[in-house]
Amino acid sequence: MPIMFTRGCEYGLQAMLYLAAQPPNTRLLQRDIASSLLVPPHFLGKILQVLAKSGLVVSQKGKTGGFALARLASEITLRQIIEAIDGPMFLDACVLGFPACSDSNPCPAHHKWKAIREDVFRGLINQNLDQLRQESPLVIGTLTGVRTSADDGLVK
Amino acid sequence: MPIMFTRGCEYGLQAMLYLAAQPPNTRLLQRDIASSLLVPPHFLGKILQVLAKSGLVVSQKGKTGGFALARLASEITLRQIIEAIDGPMFLDACVLGFPACSDSNPCPAHHKWKAIREDVFRGLINQNLDQLRQESPLVIGTLTGVRTSADDGLVK
DNA sequence: GGACATTCGGAATATTAACTCCTAATTTGA
DNA sequence: TCAAATTAGGAGTTAATATTCCGAATGTCC
Numbered sequence: 001m002p003i004m005f006t007r008g009c010e011y012g013l014q015a016m017l018y019l020a021a022q023p024p025n026t027r028l029l030q031r032d033i034a035s036s037l038l039v040p041p042h043f044l045g046k047i048l049q050v051l052a053k054s055g056l057v058v059s060q061k062g063k064t065g066g067f068a069l070a071r072l073a074s075e076i077t078l079r080q081i082i083e084a085i086d087g088p089m090f091l092d093a094c095v096l097g098f099p100a101c102s103d104s105n106p107c108p109a110h111h112k113w114k115a116i117r118e119d120v121f122r123g124l125i126n127q128n129l130d131q132l133r134q135e136s137p138l139v140i141g142t143l144t145g146v147r148t149s150a151d152d153g154l155v156k
Numbered sequence: 157m158p159i160m161f162t163r164g165c166e167y168g169l170q171a172m173l174y175l176a177a178q179p180p181n182t183r184l185l186q187r188d189i190a191s192s193l194l195v196p197p198h199f200l201g202k203i204l205q206v207l208a209k210s211g212l213v214v215s216q217k218g219k220t221g222g223f224a225l226a227r228l229a230s231e232i233t234l235r236q237i238i239e240a241i242d243g244p245m246f247l248d249a250c251v252l253g254f255p256a257c258s259d260s261n262p263c264p265a266h267h268k269w270k271a272i273r274e275d276v277f278r279g280l281i282n283q284n285l286d287q288l289r290q291e292s293p294l295v296i297g298t299l300t301g302v303r304t305s306a307d308d309g310l311v312k
Numbered sequence: 313g314g315a316c317a318t319t320c321g322g323a324a325t326a327t328t329a330a331c332t333c334c335t336a337a338t339t340t341g342a
Numbered sequence: 343t344c345a346a347a348t349t350a351g352g353a354g355t356t357a358a359t360a361t362t363c364c365g366a367a368t369g370t371c372c
Contacts, residue, residue: 003251004160007330010253017252017264030349038255043331049350062339065348078265095159095280096173097166098299099194105298108173108288109234112280119275124251124268132264143254143263163360186319199361205320218369221318 009085011039012047016081019057020073020129021138027066038144047085054084074130082125091117091125165241167195168203172212172237176229176285177294183222194300203241210240230286238281247273247281 002010014037019028030048034041048067052059056076057067069076082090094101094110101107103114158166170193175184186204190197204223208215212232213223225232238246250257250266257263259270 002253003247003249005251005253007253013252014254040331042333045349046331046351052349059349060339061337061347061349062341063347064340065338067349091159093159095161096169097158097161097163098170100299105295106292107299108292108294109280111291112283112288116272116276116279120272123272124265127268132268135267136262136264138264142261143256196361198363201319202321202361208319215319216369217317217319217367218371219317220370221368223319 005082005090006086008043008047009082011037011044012051012081012085013078014039015044015048015067016051016056016069016076016129017132017138018140019067019069020076020133024072025068027060027064027068029066033067036140036144050085051081054080056080056084069129072130073133074128077126077128078132079121079125091120161238161246162242164199164203165238167193167200168207168237168241169234170195171200171204171223172207172225172232172285173288173294174296175213175223175225176232176289180228181224183216183220183224185222189223192296192300206241207237210236212236212240225285228286229289230284233282233284234288235277235281247276 005013015033018033018037019026022028030045031041033048034044037044048057048059051057052067056070058070059065059067094107095113096107096109098107101110103110161169171189174189174193175182178184186201187197189204190200193200204213204215207213208223212226214226215221215223250263251269252263252265254263257266259266
């Protein structure tokens, strides 16, 4: 059902962009991130664990705990997030599924796909969180498609 | 595991390119297509049924039966095959999985993804089988990664 | 007509991805 | 020190995808 990434990777990217939308060094609870993004909280917990182990977020246990970006949003790329969750070779395979497709042994779609893949990396995967945030701010409640009580038509 | 398409769609695209690699109007057995491509024969049967119902291949039952392209390879696009198998909206959703992402309500990746998606359609999805065949001929046994008895180093 | 070979189509099974649940470990603050 | 609140991690469950199985329908050839 997802386009290019697994569900877990989508959640991870959303969570990282949500953290990047906060003031620097803001620490958020797993539960609050999940309820803001409307994603399954326990599943998100797993993803955040992976991101913490990869050094992309820092986690803190206990009463004042939570998750925060491990460094500036401008120093975290989508690629780092995707490779941490979905693995490093997520776009290397043949787009048509031929097991032995390669540069020296190309399938009928190989060259065209290769050009597109480079566009995907240049235009999206290699972008950092700050570049994306500047394009369109992440407005929660609008993107999740659900009207919260704070979003009932009144200016907050 | 697949990049953009379901497994069934990959098999369908492979089968269509395999038929397009034959002389025009060649009729092949489901079983022979499956063993050439090294894909599960019964599952391929299902896919071929869908392609037949969509009018992309013609099927013939009985002793001289099999499947053939329903029209010239130059008149069948990848898009028609993909939409027949995976459904019509396969690239419309938000690449980050935000449910309400749209042009008027874009997620941080929306604009960049939109440009890439157009490249994908122009450079790959809207291409026809003949255009792809001309780029790189489909050599069976090489792309499937398995050495057949006819591929043991001797010139056939 | 009858044996045979194929596709057709639905149901059943297997495999993988998505998600939940529970307990342990850590940190804080009274 | 102890209670409370959080993340950590593993095992288990559910849901979706992939694949198989089997009987029916159709077509060919003798």
